[in-house]
Amino acid sequence: EIKKAGKDAVRFFGADMDAAAGARLHMETRLRAAILEESLTLHYQPQVDALSGHLMGLEALARWTDVELGVVSPSEFIPVAEETGLIVPLGAWALDEACRQAAEWNLRVPVAVNVSPSQLMRAEFPETVQATLRRHGLLPQLLKLEVTERLPVRDPVLAAEQLRRLRALGVQLSLDDFGAVQSAVASLMTLPLQEVKLDRGLLAGVTEDPASWQVLRALLALARGLKIPVIVEGVETEAQLAALRSLGFRTVQGYLMGRPERPDEITQRLRNVGHTVSPG
Ligand code: C2E
Ligand code: MG
Ligand code: MG
Ligand code: MG
Numbered sequence: 001e002i003k004k005a006g007k008d009a010v011r012f013f014g015a016d017m018d019a020a021a022g023a024r025l026h027m028e029t030r031l032r033a034a035i036l037e038e039s040l041t042l043h044y045q046p047q048v049d050a051l052s053g054h055l056m057g058l059e060a061l062a063r064w065t066d067v068e069l070g071v072v073s074p075s076e077f078i079p080v081a082e083e084t085g086l087i088v089p090l091g092a093w094a095l096d097e098a099c100r101q102a103a104e105w106n107l108r109v110p111v112a113v114n115v116s117p118s119q120l121m122r123a124e125f126p127e128t129v130q131a132t133l134r135r136h137g138l139l140p141q142l143l144k145l146e147v148t149e150r151l152p153v154r155d156p157v158l159a160a161e162q163l164r165r166l167r168a169l170g171v172q173l174s175l176d177d178f179g180a181v182q183s184a185v186a187s188l189m190t191l192p193l194q195e196v197k198l199d200r201g202l203l204a205g206v207t208e209d210p211a212s213w214q215v216l217r218a219l220l221a222l223a224r225g226l227k228i229p230v231i232v233e234g235v236e237t238e239a240q241l242a243a244l245r246s247l248g249f250r251t252v253q254g255y256l257m258g259r260p261e262r263p264d265e266i267t268q269r270l271r272n273v274g275h276t277v278s279p280g
Contacts, residue, residue, distance in 0.1 A: 028084050030066050031077055035089050040064050042097055047112070057144060059112040060098035062090065082116055082151070091119040096132050099143060103136040110172055112144040117151045121158060126165040133169070140170030148176045188226055196223050200234020200254070207239040217247055 034040050040062055047057040064072045081087040095113050102111035119125055133140055145166060153159040163173055178185070188196060198219060205212035216232075223230045235241055235254030244252055261269070270277050 024080065027069065027072070027077065027080050028086070030069055031064070031080060031084075031086055031090075034064060034066060035086060035093060038093065040090070040093065042094060042101070044101075044111070055107075055109055057109045057112055058102075058107070059114075059146070060094060060101075061114070062094055078116075082118065085118070087116045087118055088122065091116055092128060095129065096135070099132050099136045099138045102142060103138045107142065110142045110144040112146050112174060114176065115145045115147050117148070117153050117159070120147060120162050121153070121155070125162060126169060129166060129171060130169050133171075141172065144172040144174050146174045146176040150177045185222070188223065188228060193228050195229050195231055198230060198232045200232075203232060203234050203240055203244075206243045207237070213243065213247070216244075216249075220248060 041064075042060045043063050044058040044060055046055055047059060048054060049056055062074055062078070064074075064077055066072060078087070081090050091114075095115075098111050098113045115125075122128075129143070129145070132138075133143060147163070167173060198216070202212065202216055202219070206216060220230055229251065230249065231251040231253060232244055232249055233253045235244065235252045235256050237256060240254075241252065241256055258269075267277050
């Protein structure tokens with residue numbers, strides 16, 4: 001009896017799974033057809049100057065109404081496209097159509113196109129972008145590519161190299177969904193923290209690279225605004241310490257101030273600074 005119920009439960013669960021997989025497969029089939037027939041469309045959302053209201057750009061967003069499925073939201077079909085590789089032809093179409101439309105509108109502000117990580121990572125992507133711009137006679141500075149921070153990129157070094165190649169074409173690059181990844185900025189707002197400890201990678205260039213300086217300054221301002229104390233780890237040089245001091249950092253940790261030491265060494269240090277250490 002128990003065995004039979006168990007079997008039914010398995011079958012029932014299995015049927016549910018089949019239904020979900022079937023619906024997904026159906027969507028994949030319909031989406032593949034829609035891309036082939038070029039029956040997707042793009043909507044454009046204005047980006048405006050908050051004070052003057054002037055148009056600063058337009059973001060192209062894919063829209064799909066299927067004869068069988070009805071209106072399907074990008075939050076449903078983009079993930080399916082990502083998983084099945086259909087995002088590559090879909091993305092190429094969106095890029096082409098947005099550039100065509102932008103050239104036709106003859107705007108002075110850029111059109112922004114979303115680029116999925118799997119598109120970005122294709123070796124030929126920069127050439128595709130260049131060819132698309134040429135085809136429509138669109139100036140590269142009038143195209144902005146939005147690359148999402150949401151999906152993990154398997155090879156960050158290659159990703160950065162691809163972005164450099166795109167930048168060399170003259171197109172603009174935008175980091176989309178910044179702050180959405182729970183591990184980064186968002187966790188500062190949602191977690192009950194008494195401290196945020198800045199990664200030593202942020203410190204590496206602080207003495208030579210103005211960008212590192214600005215990032216540290218902004219992160220300090222962000223944490224202060226949220227009333228979360230900040231510590232910086234990995235301080236190795238006097239120059240780094242001086243930079244951190246002038247930025248306003250209060251608490252630091254690193255080889256410069258002291259390496260990790262045995263308890264007896266710490267006891268000695270504490271005595272040296274006049275700290276009372278109880279014996280034994
Ligand atoms: P959406 O139009 O529903 O698009 C959702 C997401 O699908 C986009 O988020 C983007 O990641 C992806 N997507 C859309 N078209 C393409 C495409 O051609 N290629 C690729 N690779 N991905 C695509 P994203 O880029 O962050 O766009 C902003 C979203 O927020 C859009 O949703 C937009 O309609 C929506 N939105 C804009 N203003 C508001 C607002 O005030 N409130 C709310 N709730 N949503 C807003
Ligand atoms: Mg976007
Ligand atoms: Mg976004
Ligand atoms: Mg640590």
